[in-house]
Amino acid sequence: MSILITPQTKILIQGITGDFGGRHAKLSLDYGTQVVAGVTPGKGGQFFEHGAHKVPIFNSVAEAKAATGATVAVVYVPPPFAGDAILEGVDAGLDLVVAITEGIPIKDMIRVKRAITGKKTRLIGPNCPGLVTPGAGEGSKGGCRIGIAPGYIHKKGHVGVVSRSGTLTYEAVYQLTSKGIGQSTAVGIGGDPVNGTSHLDVIKMFNDDPDTHGIIMIGEIGGNAEVEAARWIKANCQKPVAGFIAGATAPAGRRMGHAGAIVGGAEDTAAAKIAVFQECGIEVAATPSDMADALLRAAKARGTKLA
Amino acid sequence: MNIHEYQAKALFEKFGVPVPKGAVATTPEEFITALSQLPEGPTMVKSQIHAGGRGKGTFTDGYKGGVKFCKTKADAKEVAGKMLGNTLVTIQTGPAGRKVQTVYFTVASDIKKEYYLAILLDRASSKPVIVASTEGGVEIEKVAHDTPEKIIRVVVDPAYGLADFQVRELIAKLGFAGAEAKNAAKLIRNLYTAFWETDAAMIEVNPLISTPAGDILALDAKVSFDSNALYRHPEIVALRDLNEEDPKEIEASKFGLSYIALDGNIACLVNGAGLAMSTMDIIQHFGGTPANFLDVGGGASKDQVVAAFKIILGDKNVKGILVNIFGGIMDCNVIATGIVEAVKEVGLKLPLVVRLEGNNVAAGKATLNASGLKLVSGDTMADAAQKIVKLVA
Secondary structure, eight states, rough: SSOOTTTTTTEEEEEEHHHHHHHHHHHHHHHHHHHEEOOOOOOTOOEETTTHHHHHESSSSSHHHHHHOOOOEOOOOOOOHHHHHHHHHHHHHEEEEEEEOSOOHHHHHHHHHHTTTTOSOEEOOOOEEEEOOOSEEEEEEEETEEESSSSSGGGEEEEEEESHHHHHHHHHHHHHHHTTOEEEEEEEOOSSSOSSSSSHHHHHHHHHHHTEEEEEEEEEEESSHHHHHHHHHHOOOSSOOEEEEEEETTOOOOOSHHHHHHHHOOOOOOHHHHHHHTTTTTTSSSSSSGGGHHHHHHHHHTTTTOO | OBBBHHHHHHHHHTTTTOOOOEESSSHHHHHHHHHHOOSOOEEEEEOSSSSSSSTEEEEETTTOSSSESSSHHHHHHHHHHHTTOOOEEHHHHHHHOOOOOOEEEOOOOOOOOEEEEEEEEEETTEEEEEEEESSSSSHHHHHHHHOOOEEEEEEEEETSSSOOOHHHHHHHHHHOOOHHHHHHHHHHHHHHHHHTTTEEEEEEEEEEEEOTTTEEEEEEEEEEOOGGGGGGGGHTTTOGGGGGSOHHHHHHTTOOEEEEEEEEEEEEESSHHHHHHHHHHHHHHHHOOBBBBEEOOSOOOOHHHHHHHHHHHHHTTTEEEEEEEEEEESOHHHHHHHHHHHHHHTTOOOOOOEEETTTTTTHHHHHHTOOOOEEEEEHHHHHHHHHHHHOOO
């Protein structure tokens, strides 16, 4: 199994007729993902064609869902329209909306997050690489690829990866695959200050997924999401967890005021987060090259088989 | 995006947030016209730079204090002459300091009591939060650390906006009564409107003051805006002061590159912000010092790579370069070709280590090897970082 998505998951793409959305729609189709619909207002009735694939385009998410049974939307639309696109997917009652778009105004996301509170739809992102549940085929084909991650670096298996950064997710996945260790699902939750799904949300799902045997959690400086997740892991998670925090050398920045420092709390530096990881029994990767090895160390200590 | 205090106060006035009367000057000739707009009497002279700690800062010529109280306008004119064109170093500017290109004169207000007031995003709840304290005019981090009970926090529900009962709570906890309470309530409501309507990332007023006459005024103002939202605020984009930004960072942004200069000597060129940050980390882990953060984004076209190399080489401290590209979707061979052409175009003399991984990497490495360039290949991030640290040492 996996979390959130399986190779059978039917997805629709908001922004499929744009350059960005179209390019990744083709890559997902090549990967074997069930891309069943596109949504572009005003282009309903047209088709998105790629090789033997002919994906119908609808004017709205509700129409696309009704006609195709899609349960997941991926949003590639430009920033000024992305908040609206997310709300449309939530209003249509989808299970999951994944927002890839980078550069959405924070105020838009504050309103979106408030509007979707209590709704059944989960939001991942924005400003995220999406998520991949690898398939059993060559180069992990036959899996579900939602977003912009390179599918071929994955391998079907039992490690869950969660990260704020796209490229660091790829780095971790690639290290695992190079060592013959597959992944259940790799999830990029995005780097924006307001996002739909936190590290902890994903960690809880990995913990509940019997097919996930170990977890790599990748974080960054800023906020306290990684600390929150680490404390929960210490109290609740029986699976081996490795962690990496990027930004140890990042400059404090030319911050003008001081308000951020007292709201962010004292635990938002790399050093503070690493200390909390250690205190919570998470095996810390000393460098980004050490992420897969760190998980192997954690698994060995617990006698867990990862592959 | 940050703006100056005098710009922030003009914005406050537009939203009905009272500030002391003031006027700016960018040349000594303008001192007289600016001061003529203010009444005779005690006057503040304030250096306008995008950094905090101005009052306790020191100019590079030894003159102390970037914010000064003067008893008369004549004194103010003399003090302004010492600040304008001088370079101010504060705890937030770094040792190089910042050149003062604008001086702001304001009426020196009678202060009854100082308070603290800020509005920003509360990441934990994903909602705006108003932070206030009866301890104003001092370092708020110290107040938060020593006396956390004196920090008042009110989280605003974005679906409803700032509610009256929340304003009453703030007023009561800050201890305002009578005319002060009425004025403070109006100021807080208007400041929240300013925050919300302008897509501000943070507004900080330290100090907010009460006067013996019962007025409530914003004595200082720090405002920054969400850069993602600038597209819908041309009036705010117009306030951008390029003098306050690193020219290399401005150049980088023209090519879609995200660049931040640092103090070290190993430059790095990376795709993706997380990978770029951790490339800096790994350089330091193996004993080197990163010269910059540079994210070329999801792709890495030849033009971008050439621009990136030129920007990197504009930093005279750089002794070596580490290129770290994980070509997920991008063809590594396209990136390798870009690197080779870029290196030839800029005539690179410094040691260069390239770590290339991902899609079509074998062809990419072959292109690098066949180029005849003196570059070193790194297999992993750790391998590449160790190699560049050794070459620079």
